[in-house]
Amino acid sequence: MTIEAGTIDPADTGSPPAPVPAKVYRHRLVTRIWHWTNAVTIFVMLMSGLMIFNAHPRLYWGQYGANFDHPWLQIGAMGETGFLRIGSTTIETTGLLGRWTGPEGAMVNRAFPGWATIPSSYSLADARHWHLFFALVLGFGLLFYMVASLLNRHIQRDIALTRADVAPGHLWQDIKDHARLRFPKGLAALRYNPIQKMTYIAVIFVLIPLVILTGLTMSPGMNAAWGWLVDLFGGRQSARSLHFIAAAGIAAFIVVHLILVVLAGPINEVRSMITGWFRVPQEKGA
């Protein structure tokens, strides 16, 4: 049997217990379009962003920051050694960051290696073309998703935390389930669990808006148009640092997201994000 998501209310399943459907329509079209648009867009943004970072691989706090000023983060090379320096801590990163082997076998002194950047060989101008085009897709895509998901009540119904979600007992149980990689079965698999909701809220309402706004803050034209942006983030160089930190947060989310998709059953998860239909993991003996 199949059933529309959102039509099950656990309060109504007291007795007799409702049968757990085999398949449910889990992801609406808007969600799926936005997901796959972002799957491409975020990869392009991260990789072209790393190439842009390569043009000046230092991060500063405050209004200004250039070679004579003190960076809080720097990737570079000294002699034969590549390094990453954060604050006063220096880590040797030869082979990965700062100094690595290029496609022709020669050593290259550059922050991020070619396999992580768009394009793979140094071009700030091309990286900017990629980045500033897909920035529009990211920004207007988020706007489209947010408006549509408020109208179809995806945000209110599926993503917003309920009082039960944040009850300490429920939350602690969820943390234990995650730590044991125990995935929900049956009806529980039809709704997002509290940690999952908090993660989506953090990405959709904090990290992506932060990366967009700090990106706009780096634009001198936007600084004149919307002067409050640069004041909000405490300066263009602070915004650049926050942009990098938010991007790192999004990259970390993608890693965890992909691992969980693989562990939870990649075929079913990917299919549900393509067709919308999700096969409900059944309880043992159910």
Added chain:
Amino acid sequence: MSMIVTRRALVGGLVAGAGSLVAGCDALTDSPTFQSVLTGGTHANQGLQRLISDRGALAKEFRPEQRSPIFRSNGNRMPTSPAYQALMANGFADWRLTVGGLVGRPLRLSLAQIRSMPTRHQITRHDCVEGWSAIGKWSGVPLKLLLDLAHLRDGARYLVFRCADESRGQTYYESIDLIDAFHPQTILAWALNDVALPVPNGAPLRLRVERMLGYKHAKYLMGIDAVASLDGIGGGKGGFWEDVASYEWYAGI
């Protein structure tokens, strides 16, 4: 149905996937069709920025103590042509700025004449396309005053700034449209941080166009031409970096 994904297969798949992704993106980067799609994004960005900004919206100005301790110079730091060297040796006494092209009254101005004109002082942030920023105080004549003297003729749409320095065998130049040309913070600066403009920063005169990235701020100015189109000037893209490396002509982002 169950599917077993081994760690080796997963890592191998991810590496192969990343590799083909990078190769695919490089192929797209080299494709003229795809480049024109990406360039469409630049035009959209320019249109959106112009849509939401007031023509006269000002770049942020700073207090004296907010300046960078050292103002970094970039690009050419010492033009090598004999002509520039001779001008520099004489303290730029023989240097003249020409204003021509589509103007009713061509100008030829000495540094002393320019310095005697009304002066605007502004402490602004210089943003390089590479990502760094430096804050400094600039003093110079608003470009609008020169354009009012020279009387732009009908059909003039851009101003082209000709420079004394060369890179890669080509003379540096830049261009802006009239929205930025008449902007109150667009000045021809002859001083940085209250001293005569140093040679590494563009002596004797440079453009400041504060809502744009650094490569627009042409140094070592020799002449300004009002033109109807950027075609046929340099490589036709409106500036040195635009020509040699396809940087965006609209440098507001």
